[in-house]
């Protein structure tokens with residue numbers, strides 16, 4: 001049975017939580033008094049369904065459904081996780097937590113998305129403060145893994161442990177904020193940058209576009225992979241952090257920043273920023289900008305995944321946890337996944353080189369299935385592909401889900417012949433691959449016989465798969 005997450009407040013952030021939980025296989029129940037909530041969450045879900053699976057090479061869990069309820073009580077009953085994402089007003093949040101605690105399971109984690117309130121402000125006066133934490137996410141919640149987990153003084157250790165375990169299971173990175181402070185860690189940082197940017201625009205020193213360019217062409221790229229301190233350590237040259245601080249520490253007392261001053265948020269400043277922002281990005285709708293943002297985030301996260309760095313490392317580990325045995329089906333379903341944005345070529349479809357990747361992934365899955373797995377390879381033996389013959393039968397587009405059926409057509413001694421059929425989720429045949437592999441010693445780099453258990457597994461599959469291929473041919477020819 002699917003676990004239940006209740007989402008109270010289904011706007012920008014609640015919608016993102018709903019999508020992440022649902023796509024990670026949870027049943028999601030939403031309460032939001034806005035009559036438009038279902039439509040708005042539907043749009044978030046559409047974005048998330050298109051992009052989140054692109055981060056994974058393994059199949060994601062079967063999505064859970066999202067249902068809409070007329071009251072907090074209806075949504076919360078039976079939920080293991082309750083995420084409050086109502087507007088940033090303390091009185092409203094306190095009222096909502098009271099309604100939640102009147103009905104919720106005593107073991108449920110009750111988390112607030114608040115950007116700035118401290119958990120103690122939400123725990124004060126609560127019936128069971130121990131089950132309330134802040135879990136502050138980042139937009140878009142369905143793609144960005146960071147969630148600041150702030151337990152505050154009253155959260156029970158079991159609540160914290162459960163919260164960490166659940167957030168990790170849905171692919172997030174719970175950053176435990178040990179001491180509660182206004183605006184947690186990341187929002188303090190964002191506020192400082194936002195303040196400086198407002199001054200630069202107000203004083204006529206930079207436009208919104210120039211500020212965005214200053215971020216996205218330079219330090220924004222560095223921050224995504226090394227953060228602030230590691231970046232500065234490297235910037236100190238061979239002498240590292242101490243040299244960096246000796247060189248740039250004095251600047252802190254120079255007038256390089258406006259520090260804590262906040263410009264008056266006058267209608268004139270709002271107009272100035274809104275007009276510049278319209279001139280910069282007004283030609284695109286918010287939906288188009290979301291799509292652009294999500295595509296770029298997928299491409300960046302996948303690149304970091306390839307480097308096993310930062311958030312990419314987290315996704316890699318989460319992905320490994322999604323891997324399941326291939327089972328005993330005939331043929332074997334060796335790959336099941338979605339075409340990510342970075343696989344598209346100039347023609348707007350999956351590039352031919354990626355088919356090689358797909359069939360190579362299928363043969364690696366088959367190898368692991370017969371016992372030629374990571375440990376076998378580390379011990380010095382593997383299979384090398386000697387020949388492939390691929391046929392591209394239909395276009396495969398970005399975002400499409402597909403699977404690969406793999407048959408062992410021949411397997412004797414060092415020789416292994418596979419037949420792969422790549423199919424769209426609806427069964428349409430997209431491509432085929434006839435692949436011949438040789439078993440090799442990684443020491444001599446020459447072909448050799450596999451270990452007996454691998455040879456036997458290959459022969460067993462070959463006998464069953466060949467028979468099924470013959471039966472299929474007869475059926476196909478009536």
Ligand SMILES: NC(=O)C1=CN([C@@H]2O[C@H](COP(=O)(O)OP(=O)(O)OC[C@H]3O[C@@H](n4cnc5c(N)ncnc54)[C@H](O)[C@@H]3O)[C@@H](O)[C@H]2O)C=CC1
Nearest residue numbers: 009010011012013032034085086087088113114115137139
């Ligand atoms: N927008 C952002 O970038 C981020 C916002 N947050 C936090 O998330 C929370 C929600 O913010 P957003 O999603 O941006 O706001 P939003 O305005 O997009 O959504 C708030 C939703 O709450 C609903 N709502 C109002 N009263 C309600 C009630 N009594 N019960 C249930 N639902 C109710 C509204 O109809 C609306 O759909 C805030 O605490 C905010 O600080 C956290 C991270 C980022």
Ligand SMILES: C[N+](C)(C)CC(=O)CC(=O)[O-]
Nearest residue numbers: 114115137138139187190
């Ligand atoms: C502007 N904000 C304070 C609501 C931003 C956040 O809380 C996090 C984010 O997604 O930037």
